[in-house]
Amino acid sequence: MTNRQGAVANGASPNGRPHDGVSPNGRPHDGVSPNGAHEAAPTPSRGAPSAARADGGDGNRPGGLAALRRALAYLRGHVRDATGAFIALLVVTAANLATPQLVQLAIDGGIKRKSASVILYAVVGLVAIAVVRGIFTFLQGYLAERASQGVAYDLRDALFTRLERLSFSYYDRVQTGQLLTRLTNDVEQVRTFAGTGVIQLSSSVVMLAGSIVLLLRISWSLTLVSMLIIPAIFVLLMRFVRRIGPLFGQVQQTLGRLNTILQEDLQGNRVIRAFVREDYETARYRGINDSLLNKNIEATRLLSNNFPFVFLLANIGTLIIIWFGGLQVIGRQIDIGQLIAFNTYLSFLLMPILTIGFLAAQISRAAASSLRIFDILDAPLEVTDKPGAVVLPPIAGRVEFRDVCFRYPSTERDILHDINFSAEPGQTVAILGTTGSGKSTLVNLIPRFYDVTGGAVLVDGHDVRDVTLSSLRARIGIVLQEALLFSGPVRDNIAYGRPDATQDEVEAAARAAQADAFIRDLPQGYDTVVGERGVGLSGGQRQRIAIARALLVSPKLLILDDSTSAVDAETELLIQQALDTLMRDRSHTAFVIAQRISTVRDADLILVLDGGRIAARGTHDELLRESPLYNEILGSQLQPELGVRRQASGVS
Numbered sequence: 001m002t003n004r005q006g007a008v009a010n011g012a013s014p015n016g017r018p019h020d021g022v023s024p025n026g027r028p029h030d031g032v033s034p035n036g037a038h039e040a041a042p043t044p045s046r047g048a049p050s051a052a053r054a055d056g057g058d059g060n061r062p063g064g065l066a067a068l069r070r071a072l073a074y075l076r077g078h079v080r081d082a083t084g085a086f087i088a089l090l091v092v093t094a095a096n097l098a099t100p101q102l103v104q105l106a107i108d109g110g111i112k113r114k115s116a117s118v119i120l121y122a123v124v125g126l127v128a129i130a131v132v133r134g135i136f137t138f139l140q141g142y143l144a145e146r147a148s149q150g151v152a153y154d155l156r157d158a159l160f161t162r163l164e165r166l167s168f169s170y171y172d173r174v175q176t177g178q179l180l181t182r183l184t185n186d187v188e189q190v191r192t193f194a195g196t197g198v199i200q201l202s203s204s205v206v207m208l209a210g211s212i213v214l215l216l217r218i219s220w221s222l223t224l225v226s227m228l229i230i231p232a233i234f235v236l237l238m239r240f241v242r243r244i245g246p247l248f249g250q251v252q253q254t255l256g257r258l259n260t261i262l263q264e265d266l267q268g269n270r271v272i273r274a275f276v277r278e279d280y281e282t283a284r285y286r287g288i289n290d291s292l293l294n295k296n297i298e299a300t301r302l303l304s305n306n307f308p309f310v311f312l313l314a315n316i317g318t319l320i321i322i323w324f325g326g327l328q329v330i331g332r333q334i335d336i337g338q339l340i341a342f343n344t345y346l347s348f349l350l351m352p353i354l355t356i357g358f359l360a361a362q363i364s365r366a367a368a369s370s371l372r373i374f375d376i377l378d379a380p381l382e383v384t385d386k387p388g389a390v391v392l393p394p395i396a397g398r399v400e401f402r403d404v405c406f407r408y409p410s411t412e413r414d415i416l417h418d419i420n421f422s423a424e425p426g427q428t429v430a431i432l433g434t435t436g437s438g439k440s441t442l443v444n445l446i447p448r449f450y451d452v453t454g455g456a457v458l459v460d461g462h463d464v465r466d467v468t469l470s471s472l473r474a475r476i477g478i479v480l481q482e483a484l485l486f487s488g489p490v491r492d493n494i495a496y497g498r499p500d501a502t503q504d505e506v507e508a509a510a511r512a513a514q515a516d517a518f519i520r521d522l523p524q525g526y527d528t529v530v531g532e533r534g535v536g537l538s539g540g541q542r543q544r545i546a547i548a549r550a551l552l553v554s555p556k557l558l559i560l561d562d563s564t565s566a567v568d569a570e571t572e573l574l575i576q577q578a579l580d581t582l583m584r585d586r587s588h589t590a591f592v593i594a595q596r597i598s599t600v601r602d603a604d605l606i607l608v609l610d611g612g613r614i615a616a617r618g619t620h621d622e623l624l625r626e627s628p629l630y631n632e633i634l635g636s637q638l639q640p641e642l643g644v645r646r647q648a649s650g651v652s
């Protein structure tokens with residue numbers, strides 16, 4: 001009953017969610033998971049350094065039990081199932097505890113006194129108890145599973161919702177594989193514990209208490225003697241828990257690293273083939289797979305090492321009982337049936353202790369996973385609506401950068417310095433500069449993908465931090481440097497920002513982006529399904545679909561980042577025509593990271609970035625006259641008029 005995912009998909013209870021807020025263990029909300037291995041992009045050198053960093057491991061962090069308690073609080077959303085399971089459990093336990101009583105009755109009251117009717121009663125009673133136990137064991141298992149599936153559902157739901165809201169900077173820090181592992185495997189660990197673990201734990205406690213009471217009733221002296229072994233067992237278990245807890249954290253952490261490599265390699269499989277790095281990647285994967293295996297084996301070894309001793313102690317307990325109990329039977333202090341019942345209760349007593357021992361491992365594991373889960377849920381939303389943020393009213397499209405400085409959370413130095421400029425409604429601003437000069441960074445500040453570290457970005461006089469993110473971004477159409485499409489029909493991709501758009505609107509946007517013609521040539525036209533990440537389309541086709549997607553939201557601000565690089569001459573011509581149309585269209589203010597002279601020449605304002613500063617500004621003619629840097633860039637970097645392919649000069 002472990003691996004059924006999502007069986008209770010309706011178990012969501014938004015009100016039952018105890019998260020949001022400060023973690024009870026008082027960890028500061030730094031949101032940086034220690035394993036977050038700062039890797040903005042996969043680079044060839046990624047393996048070693050991040051691995052070294054990651055090895056710090058989640059498991060060594062304190063607060064695991066508090067995190068587990070927090071995770072278990074999700075059971076509150078499934079009170080009915082959980083309570084039902086608990087009641088069923090009480091019934092099963094009571095049935096278990098009653099059985100030896102009836103056996104004792106059959107022996108002492110029936111067999112010894114030669115009374116067939118008492119034996120019959122006892123047997124009927126035993127059968128009835130077996131039936132009850134069967135029914136309630138089923139109920140308990142079923143209800144516990146339902147509750148735990150509900151918890152898993154809620155956790156996944158909360159995690160996904162959080163991931164949808166976390167800022168760009170969070171994704172700069174963490175590895176996708178770690179996130180995937182947390183949503184799948186870590187949730188599963190918590191689920192298993194929330195279902196079977198919690199039930200077993202409570203069952204053990206009830207059994208323990210019940211057995212002790214019944215043992216004392218039979219013979220308190222025998223009970224005290226048999227209790228001697230219990231402290232020894234507890235000492236063993238505690239030692240075990242302390243050692244295995246951190247190990248499980250490391251297991252999850254390593255699993256996350258394994259998934260990170262898997263995910264990167266699946267995504268980058270073309271690059272791997274192209275550079276004949278299959279063996280390297282296989283070795284890299286195998287290395288981490290090995291360390292996962294070793295950690296798992298280490299955990300198993302700890303587990304197996306521990307239990308023989310516990311069993312030994314348990315057996316010593318039985319020996320003691322037979323010895324002392326035997327003497328008491330001979331001395332006629334107790335009956336033989338009582339001794340048998342006593343011995344059965346003693347095993348009932350030891351069973352919960354062993355279960356708690358086994359559970360200790362599961363608890364450690366679930367605690368480590370809970371920590372990893374709450375790492376995501378507690379990660380701060382760096383870019384978010386501030387309290388009292390207002391909805392941005394319809395705008396004309398004026399954009400102003402006022403003394404803007406910017407540094408990525410993960411970088412030491414400022415990437416942008418003292419950026420000052422303003423764009424009037426309907427204008428086109430072209431941004432150029434060498435690679436890495438900060439062009440993409442600059443335009444990413446307008447939709448608030450990141451917050452400025454100094455100064456302010458204003459849209460129609462509103463500081464972008466004062467308005468709601470959704471209302472701000474709804475006014476902006478953006479074509480990112482990498483044109484990413486979703487798997488699905490072309491039509492849906494274009495209508496991604498406005499799912500309710502009509503077919504006519506979709507086609508109009510596609511025409512403006514010079515995409516209509518090639519889409520019609522696709523096998524099913526607008527209904528053609530494009531593969532994951534738009535595989536099946538050329539780079540230029542993807543870009544034009546991305547442009548159409550940006551246009552369809554009728555943005556007041558249009559941002560085109562490098563959207564026309566890496567295409568053939570003919571496509572370039574088409575895209576240029578699309579851009580010309582867009583720039584002549586004065587209904588929006590456009591920011592274009594430019595690649596060709598024709599784009600720049602018609603721009604109302606050209607910003608030349610150099611090392612994160614505006615090195616020169618003006619119109620084409622002004623800059624041509626005044627700026628040596630501009631002339632240099634024109635000469636070396638920008639493509640001449642349409643039609644000539646870009647040189648492979650490292651310019652993007």
Ligand SMILES: Nc1ncnc2c1ncn2[C@@H]1O[C@H](COP(=O)(O)OP(=O)(O)OP(=O)(O)O)[C@@H](O)[C@H]1O
Nearest residue numbers: 040172408411415434435436437438439440441652
């Ligand atoms: N997410 C990030 N985290 C940290 N540093 C970043 C991040 N993105 C970019 N940088 C750094 O910021 C600087 C500017 O990058 P940006 O992407 O803005 O350059 P660009 O002008 O758009 O270059 P290109 O023409 O190659 O697209 C670079 O030094 C880069 O290393």
Ligand SMILES: [Mg+2]
Nearest residue numbers: 439440481562
């Ligand atoms: Mg860029």
